[in-house]
Amino acid sequence: MGDAVRADAPIDIGASLRASHIGALLDALDRDLIGLAPVKQRIREIASLLLVARLRREAGLAAGAPTLHMSFTGAPGTGKTTVARRTAAILHDLGYVRRPTFVAASRDDLVGQFVGHTAPRTREVLKRAMGGVLFIDEADNLHRPENERDYGREAIDILMQTMENERADLVLILAGYGDRMQAFYHSNPGLRSRIAHHVEFPDFTIDELLAIAELMVREQEYVLDDASRDALREYLTLRVQQPLFANARSVRNAIDRARLRHANRLVSQPTPVSVLELSRIDAADFRASRVFTDHEVATAPQPDATDPQLAGT
DSSP: OTTOOOTTOOOOHHHHHHHTTHHHHHHHHHHHSOSOHHHHHHHHHHHHHHHHHHHHHHTTOOOOOOOOOEEEEESTTSSHHHHHHHHHHHHHHHTSSSSOOEEEEOHHHHOOSSTTSHHHHHHHHHHHHTTSEEEETTGGGSOOTTOTTOOHHHHHHHHHHHHHHTTTTOEEEEEEOHHHHHHHHHHOHHHHTTOOEEEEEOOOOHHHHHHHHHHHHHHTTOEEOHHHHHHHHHHHHHHTTSTTOOTHHHHHHHHHHHHHHHHHHHHHOSSOOOHHHHHEEOHHHHHTSHHHHHHHHHHSOOOOTTOGGGTTO
């Protein structure tokens, strides 16, 4: 058996986990990201699979190169880009990518506007990402079949060829909205067959959105009191029911607009302000949002058209 490890030789997986820093990276993922429990669990499972595959290889057991291309699907603002960055760090620490490189791209980076423009653009992005991770957001927009002059098909073909030929030197993560990505994969079965891991990102709950907002507020050295916290909860409860809600992105927008109202309110105040007032976002700064006024209009009782007193008005 030469240098092969004896079958009964003990292997300390915990020590290997600590030596690779993967445990710390996974713990940081759990600690830093609010919610996303099924996503964190799936990334932990993938990391465990890769760690054991590496240990098998070191023990002289069969351990073919795993397919690492991934698909992240979910609504906007659910943390797909953030998790992709953390995943890239994990893959590098485990030795499955040789460079700590994370390149984020979109259709605009890959697809050209005229014949002969797409291939060099796509290959340039691939060149920058080689040895690391390429993350393509809103990947379902790569090809628009309804447009006869769309060149996205060429970009997809180049990506599929690279995924197959360079799979030992590049990990591709495609991201997008769930239903659109399903349609995208249905029209590109060769692309789906090259992806080993499909990870679904759930929407955040109201409590999770509020926790994200509080984290954003603290990072900017603002504070909320009980009244402003209640107002923010009401705002989020209404906002999630409206179109174009984007989870954490919409939360950040709400905080930014509340800061704007807070600043305007203080500048208009004729009397001196305290340091606390400089820091505290009040309930009024949230309740001035159009989300509340639109809700009041939508829920206001409507006049009864059959009321005789309204006849002729």
